[in-house]
Amino acid sequence: MVEVAAEKGYVATSVADVLKRSRVSRLTFYENFANKEACFIAAYELVTDILAERMEAALRLGGTPLERFDRVIGAYLAGLAAEPEAARVFLVEVYAAGVEVLGRRLTVQATLTEWVAELFGAVTAEQRLACESAVGALISLVTTRVLTGDHAGLAALREPFVAMVARLMNA
Numbered sequence: 001m002v003e004v005a006a007e008k009g010y011v012a013t014s015v016a017d018v019l020k021r022s023r024v025s026r027l028t029f030y031e032n033f034a035n036k037e038a039c040f041i042a043a044y045e046l047v048t049d050i051l052a053e054r055m056e057a058a059l060r061l062g063g064t065p066l067e068r069f070d071r072v073i074g075a076y077l078a079g080l081a082a083e084p085e086a087a088r089v090f091l092v093e094v095y096a097a098g099v100e101v102l103g104r105r106l107t108v109q110a111t112l113t114e115w116v117a118e119l120f121g122a123v124t125a126e127q128r129l130a131c132e133s134a135v136g137a138l139i140s141l142v143t144t145r146v147l148t149g150d151h152a153g154l155a156a157l158r159e160p161f162v163a164m165v166a167r168l169m170n171a
Contacts, residue, residue, distance in 0.1 A: 001043040006085035010040060010096040040089075040097045041104065047086045048108055054079045055115075065119045065169075070162045072115070073138070080142060081154040091143045109135060120169045127169075134165050 004017045015036050019029055033039040058071035080087040094105050116122070116131040138161060145153045 001039045002047070002085050002089050005040065005043070005093045006088040010089075010093040015039075037098050037100065040093075041101050043089060044094060044097070044101055044104065047083075047090045048104075050083075050086075051076060051079050051090070052111075059115070059119075065121070066162070066166055069116070069119055069165060070158070072119075073162055074158050076138075077142070077154045077158055080146065081151045084146070084149075084151050087142075087146045087151070091139070091146050109139060116165075122169070130168050134168060137161075 001013070001018050001022075004013045004021050008017065013036065015026070015029060018036070018039060019026055022029075029039070033042065054075040055072045058075040059068055061068070061071060063071075080090070094101055113128075113132045113135045116135060117128055120127070120131065122128050122131050138157075141157055141161070142154060145151070145157070
């Protein structure tokens with residue numbers, strides 16, 4: 001699903017396309033997924049889980065909040081750059097895949113916002129809004145680069161973005 005949706009776009013992707021690429025039978029597909037959307041959701045969750053594992057591992061290494069944030073952002077950007085097809089599905093095709101998966105995407109964004117808030121000890125409404133704004137800005141910047149195929153540009157976001165968050169969070 002990731003390969004086909006990244007190549008053709010979610011809307012143009014058919015179950016037949018997924019079957020052909022994965023070399024599984026229609027029966028096997030439907031034993032595992034109710035439909036194309038369910039398959040896409042499973043693919044989206046797999047990408048989400050892989051990125052979350054990388055980011056959590058970076059978070060556990062310790063250090064100051066800013067050092068930990070820097071490593072988490074680095075892991076996120078590196079993970080997306082290493083898997084351009086998965087990045088496209090995670091950040092671009094998700095918008096075409098329906099309300100259920102969009103709800104999951106919003107949950108992922110809220111979870112990332114919570115990580116940032118906890119990391120920097122953001123408790124006031126203003127501090128939490130700063131965290132939400134930072135996460136929203138990062139997702140927008142990253143989505144633009146993925147959409148335009150500028151995967152090398154993902155790594156270039158790290159340093160200036162971390163510096164901006166440091167100023168924003170007075171870290």
